[in-house]
Amino acid sequence: MSRSVAQRPDPPSRLLVAGLRGGSGKTTVALGLAAALRARGAAPAAFKKGPDYIDAAWLALASGGPCRNLDTFIMSEADVARSVLRCAESGRMALIEGNRGLYLRIAAVILNQVSGARHERTVRESIERYCSAPILGAIPRLRDAPFHDRHLGLIPPQEDPRAAEALDWAARLAEAHLDIGGLLRIARQTDDGRLLDAAQQPPGPTRPVFIAARAARPRIAVLRDAAFQFYYPENLEALRALGAEVVECSALEDARLPEADALYIGGGFPETQAQRLADNASFRESVRQAALANLPIYAECGGLMYLGRSLLLRQGEFPMAGVLPFRFRISHKPQGHGYAALRVERENPFYPVGLELRGHEFHYSSIANAEALETARLACRVERGHGIDGRRDAVCQGGVFALYTHVHALGTPQWGTGIVSAAERHRAAASGERRAENGGKQAAMDAEE
Structure with missing residues (x-):
C-alpha cells in the first residue's frame, strides 16, 4: 500500500554518545564509531551537541561529511x-x-579506562545486577592516544599533520572494543515521536528567502586555513542559498585577497599561526586596502584579532592587518566563555537596530591598549556574556563589523541576508563608480577630438 502524503516520515536511526564530564571518552568513542562505520561503507551523519567547533571538525573528518551543531540556545528546537x-x-x-x-x-553503557579483565568483570556484574542497560563495549586504559589537548580543547585536525592516522587508530579501537552491531540495533529503536513533534513546531526567526541564480552573483571571500577554521556548515550554505558565490582563500598561503564583494573571517587560532600571518605582508596589506575601500567585512573572534594592529605573545609582537587600532594579548584564563546574547544598538552594514543576536564566545584574548576603545564605535550591548569589554561587542568602522560572538545562521537568519545584502550594495556601488569613471574618460576623449 502506498504511503499517504499526510503520513509522517520515518525518523532516522540515531545514537547519542554522552558522558558525565569532559575527558570521559565521548569524543574518542564518537570518532571511533564514525570512522569505523565509514570504513564499512555506512558513514553516519555527524552532529555535535553545543556550539563547539573543534570536536565538530574532527567528526566531520571522521564521517567524511559536514558535522552540524545542535544547540537550543542559539537556534530553535524546531531547527x-x-x-x-x-x-x-x-x-x-x-x-x-x-x-x-x-x-x-x-540505552547502553560503554566502559572506559578498564584496567584489566578482573576490573571489567567486576564492573559488568555490578551494572548487570543493578541496572537494565546493556554493556556494549569496554575500552582499556590507553597510553599514547593520538589526540592532544590545547587551551580550547583538542588540537584541531587542520593543525594536526597526523589527523588521518589518529582516525585510523580510533576506528581500530572501536572495531576491537565496541559492539558496533549492538549499538546500531539500539540506534534503530529510537522512534518515540518526539523528534517529529519538535520538527513541526513553528520556526524561529524569519527564514531567509532563497534567491535564484543570477548572472552577476555577489562574491563573498572566506578566509579558511589553519588560522581561521571555525565555520558552521549552515552559515556557508546560507550564503550560497541566498545566491552568493563563496570563494575560499588563505591568509597563510595566498599573496592577496581575491576580488570579492564582501569578506567573512571566522574564528580560529591566529595566535598559533601568528608568525606565518605576519610574514604574509602582501595579504595583510590587501585586507587593509579592502577595508579602506569600504569592503563589507564580517569578522568573528579570531577574525577580529586578525583585523587588529598586532598580536602580543610570549615570543614577541606580530603585526596583523592593521584595519582596527587594537593590540591583542593572550591570557592564561578565558576572557569570555559561554553563551552570549547581544542587542544591536547602532547602525551597521549587516543587522537592523534592535535585533537580538544569540551565539557563543570562547576566547583567551583581550585588547591590550584599552585606551583605543575610547574612540571605537561598538554596535552591540552585551546582555549575556563578555564581548569586547564586558558591556559591548562588535566594532564598527566603515564596512567592518568585528565581534567576539559567534552567530549561527539557523538561529539568526539575518546573518546571511545581512552579509549578502551588504555585498550586493558594495557591488552595485563599485559598478556605478566604474561606469562614472568610464563615462568621464569617454567624455575627455570626445573633448580632445
Missing part, C-alpha cells in the same frame, strides 16, 4: 529537530556527540 531529520532523506544514521551530563534515557 535542531529538522537538522537531524534531514538524515532520513539519505538513509544515514545520526551520530551525535553529546556534552557533559546524562540528562537522557541511557
